[in-house]
Amino acid sequence: MELELSLGDLPAPVKANTMPAPATCQGEDHDDLALGLGVTATERADQDNQRTSMETLEGEADSDEACPKLSVRASPLRQTASANLRGFDVNAAIPVDGRASMARSSSPPSMHMEVPVTQGVDEEASEDEENGGGRVRKKLRLSKEQSAFLEDSFKEHNTLTLEQKSRLANRLSLRPRQVEVWFQNRRARTKLKQTEADCEHLKRHCEALARENRKLQREVAELRAYGRAPYPPYNHHLLSGFSTVLPAACPSCVATTHSTIAAVSSPGPAASTLFPRPRFGAFTAGHPVLRRQPSTTL
DNA sequence: GAGTTTTCCCATGTTACCTCA
DNA sequence: AGTGAGGTAACATGGGAAAAC
Numbered sequence: 001m002e003l004e005l006s007l008g009d010l011p012a013p014v015k016a017n018t019m020p021a022p023a024t025c026q027g028e029d030h031d032d033l034a035l036g037l038g039v040t041a042t043e044r045a046d047q048d049n050q051r052t053s054m055e056t057l058e059g060e061a062d063s064d065e066a067c068p069k070l071s072v073r074a075s076p077l078r079q080t081a082s083a084n085l086r087g088f089d090v091n092a093a094i095p096v097d098g099r100a101s102m103a104r105s106s107s108p109p110s111m112h113m114e115v116p117v118t119q120g121v122d123e124e125a126s127e128d129e130e131n132g133g134g135r136v137r138k139k140l141r142l143s144k145e146q147s148a149f150l151e152d153s154f155k156e157h158n159t160l161t162l163e164q165k166s167r168l169a170n171r172l173s174l175r176p177r178q179v180e181v182w183f184q185n186r187r188a189r190t191k192l193k194q195t196e197a198d199c200e201h202l203k204r205h206c207e208a209l210a211r212e213n214r215k216l217q218r219e220v221a222e223l224r225a226y227g228r229a230p231y232p233p234y235n236h237h238l239l240s241g242f243s244t245v246l247p248a249a250c251p252s253c254v255a256t257t258h259s260t261i262a263a264v265s266s267p268g269p270a271a272s273t274l275f276p277r278p279r280f281g282a283f284t285a286g287h288p289v290l291r292r293q294p295s296t297t298l
Numbered sequence: 299g300a301g302t303t304t305t306c307c308c309a310t311g312t313t314a315c316c317t318c319a
Numbered sequence: 320a321g322t323g324a325g326g327t328a329a330c331a332t333g334g335g336a337a338a339a340c
Contacts, residue, residue: 141328142327159308185327191309
């Protein structure tokens with residue numbers, strides 16, 4: 001139960017297996033890690049999963065109540081590629097007893113936030129038991145405290161380092177994988193909302209541009225009509241011998257025409273100021289944390 | 299040093315479950 | 320009580336990047 005205190009303290013993973021490796025993991029590189037105790041915070045996130053799992057298992061072992069699902073969670077791995085890769089069944093239920101015992105653990109109080117065990121976990125455990133660990137996905141509902149804490153963390157940093165992930169998982173009595181998934185989903189939701197906002201923004205600009213365009217078209221049509229008239233209102237200069245030096249229209253019309261043409265033909269910097277570039281990809285563009293972070297593995 | 303493989307993380311899309319009107 | 324919509328946790332997949340070979 002004190003494993004979390006040793007995060008990062010161990011110079012090398014101490015692979016003290018207390019349980020036999022699952023048959024499906026034989027020969028894989030993570031075999032030891034999958035069941036090992038004493039992994040450091042610099043180990044893989046999946047090992048964090050397993051570490052948390054082991055904490056739970058240990059908590060169950062510490063408690064007086066025997067855990068009937070010990071073998072269930074230790075052995076059958078999911079048939080999915082990712083699960084096999086990771087070597088850990090994220091859907092494997094963490095028995096309420098185990099989670100509760102974590103909250104009651106002898107770890108320093110500061111490392112834990114007392115999070116009420118959600119109903120979903122309880123059901124998950126019993127359901128899993130009923131289905132023999134079958135592929136029944138029971139939905140865990142995070143408590144308000146858990147969600148709020150995750151939200152706060154997300155505001156600080158929308159991606160996680162291994163250490164942050166495991167610390168959050170410990171604090172919220174969740175599996176690191178759950179924290180990871182929550183952050184992924186949260187990023188997706190943020191991006192979706194940003195995209196919707198961008199879309200609305202563009203829509204309004206598009207409508208404004210359409211209105212402006214119609215107005216300019218009318219002005220152009222009017223100017224052309226003036227140009228075709230036998231005696232345009234301001235073309236008296238042409239008739240008085242100044243045609244070589246004077247414009248064909250009065251200065252105000254010329255100014256209007258030039259500005260109109262300029263506005264129609266090329267937006268120029270003024271237009272870009274008026275309608276700034278849409279913030280597509282605002283969520284990811286240039287965001288340092290969305291680029292691959294340097295591995296914290298020592 | 300270049301090429302290939304492995305490993306990890308992420309974005310994205312989907313599924314399944316839960317809640318609520 | 321039944322139901323559909325919306326929210327969201329969990330999952331699947333593919334790609335990029337770095338490390339390992």
